[in-house]
Amino acid sequence: MKIWTSYGAEHSLNLVIIGHFKDAIEAEEFESLVSSLTNFLVNDSDFDVDSDRFSSGMLDYLGKKNLFCLSPQQLGQLLYDMRLEREENKIVISSDDDLNALTSLLIHSGAKVEMFSAHDHPHEEHGR
Template sequence: MRIWRSYGSEHSMDLLLIGTFITVADAEAAIERMEELKTLADLAWSDSDWRNQNERMPRTLTDELARLGLYDMGRADVDNYAFDHSVERSGATVRIRTEESEIQGFVKLVLHLGGRVEVLSGHHWNDDGTPKTATGG
């Protein structure tokens, strides 16, 4: 009899990243860039990429990041946009929800566009930033 052992992740972060911008136009620009990065991630994603950590980014990806002025983003940052997430805007605030713990691509974009970043665990905090109570909050 063989016993299978492995490491797995349940992807249950229930994470909320809040980006607060100075103007509504800045928040709208962030949404637009996130949509572009999602499209780029979907086009550039490959199931085998995780096995080739030393592989350079495709030229098309570096060219597109340069066009967007996102020189500090790498392939892993773009890959964040391929994972399941949702984005909502209310005024000058953008809310990104994901079950992933890898959020550096979102953080970099919000900061690049002049936003303030707040990250909350939905397991312990309500959307308004108040702690959940032991009774389910």
């Protein structure tokens, strides 16, 4: 008889990212950008999550959007499970994964960014 022993731990970040924009129009444009980019990755591109280079189609798309702030690995993060909500001039993103791609996009789009773990700050108001 073999006995297998293992240890586990919760690796969930319970990450909250809040982007504060100057006005609601900028927040809406950011929400649209993330939606458009995610839809392109899922439906219209030959994007390979494991690649360390962009395909020519992906480079064309990113060039049209003027997005040169993300690596191929970061783009793959847009396919992770996350929740994005817009509330006037504020974007609230929550996920159990590290989403530094969205932090980069928020900064690139002109937002003031807050990040915290809802495990450590459950009392923080974060759009819910």
